[in-house]
Amino acid sequence: MTLITNVSLRRVLDSRGNPTVEADVLTESGGFGRAAAPSGASTGEYEAIELEPSEAIAAAREHALPRLVGEVYAGNQREVDAALHAADGTDDFSAIGANSAVAISMAAAKAGADVLGAPLYQHLGGTFRGESFPTPLGNVVGGGEHAKEATHIQEFLAAPVGAPSVSEAVFANAAVHARISEILDDRGVPAAKGDEGAWAPPISDAEAFEVVDEAVADTADELGFEIGFGLDMAAAELYDADEGGYVYGDEVKSTAEQVDYVAEMVDEYDLVYVEDPLDEDDYEGFADLTDRVGDRTLICGDDLFVTNVERLQDGIDADAGNSILIKPNQIGTLSDAFDAIELATENGYETVISHRSGETEDTTIAHLAVATDAGFIKTGTVQGERTAKLNELIRIADDAV
Ligand SMILES: C=C(OP(=O)(O)O)C(=O)O
Ligand SMILES: [Mg+2]
CATH class of the missing domain: 3.20.20.120 (Enolase-like C-terminal domain)
Structure with a gap:
């Protein structure tokens, strides 16, 4: 079962030495996924909003976790991401932070793949993905x-x-x-x-x-x-x-x-x-x-x-x-x-x-x-x-x- 049973969020270092958001997602059957948000310097004006990591973590804990834990299957990426949008309620993730959102979204995908015992690319792309590489x-x-x-x-x-x-x-x-x-x-x-x-x-x-x-x-x-x-x-x-x-x-x-x-x-x-x-x-x-x-x-x-x-x-x-x-x-x-x-x-x-x-x-x-x-x-x-x-x-x- 891929029902999400826990989401942990923490501040970790990024490559510039700045704090960023890392997420761990656990599922009912022991699936685990961990992912961290990257951060731009030449950011576009129309990007989703990155909040200061401590604020993003606090907001996600308050608004997103109740909609995810015990509620959503990690293997159903659309459902995970819909829950993140619903928790945020804005069109640019300015409430929970795009940094919390993307870390949770990616960690859930990895937990979903872990439960299947499949590599992440196969979980995301399916068995019949093309043969080419970037x-x-x-x-x-x-x-x-x-x-x-x-x-x-x-x-x-x-x-x-x-x-x-x-x-x-x-x-x-x-x-x-x-x-x-x-x-x-x-x-x-x-x-x-x-x-x-x-x-x-x-x-x-x-x-x-x-x-x-x-x-x-x-x-x-x-x-x-x-x-x-x-x-x-x-x-x-x-x-x-x-x-x-x-x-x-x-x-x-x-x-x-x-x-x-x-x-x-x-x-x-x-x-x-x-x-x-x-x-x-x-x-x-x-x-x-x-x-x-x-x-x-x-x-x-x-x-x-x-x-x-x-x-x-x-x-x-x-x-x-x-x-x-x-x-x-x-x-x-x-x-x-x-x-x-x-x-x-x-x-x-x-x-x-x-x-x-x-x-x-x-x-x-x-x-x-x-x-x-x-x-x-x-x-x-x-x-x-x-x-x-x-x-x-x-x-x-x-x-x-
Ligand atoms: C990777 C890039 O830089 P940044 O992450 O600073 O936007 C880019 O502009 O493509
Ligand atoms: Mg660029």
């Missing part, structure tokens, strides 16, 4: 909100699209990361690391394009399969309406200049992926850029869509972007994330399952990506809280074939 997008150079005094563009992402297996793709990204260190060394550039473990060198975006391009080409030559690269521009963080556009240090680009710039970079570097190239309110700019380069690259909405079906539907109606980033904590439950994935897939949008810049050892997103046949997963390259997911992907691939 390509990992590996953050190798970054700045923006994730590292001070580094690039304006938040993430330069290795994309081993030609890798014959998940394992080879994961190791390819690590090899690109290592090659970048050598190239920066040769150029005499010192580099610390940003929040996600990417190199955070004090170089211009133009130089970062050169460095990543060289590292990707060298690694592809060495490994013998195609490795491209992509970007998360996190442009909502660059956009300043008072300044009249996108602020790159002393330079400000208008929206039209930003679209031109991104389109030029797509062609110059054969970019396979560009996330958030424009502000989170600019559906029109996304549509314009998608019209120009969407036949040869993915234009992905993160802050634009925030894993929200209504915002995604607006994007579909406007032909804005051709892919969506899926972050369960942006919307609060796994059921809501599944709804966004389903709507995206029905409309030909590629799905990219993603970590946050503040993470824990939790591996749920690796299972979510496999369960839903996502084309990509973005979960860093090196550093423990990132390798937790990448190593889990390798284990899943090992187990599933």
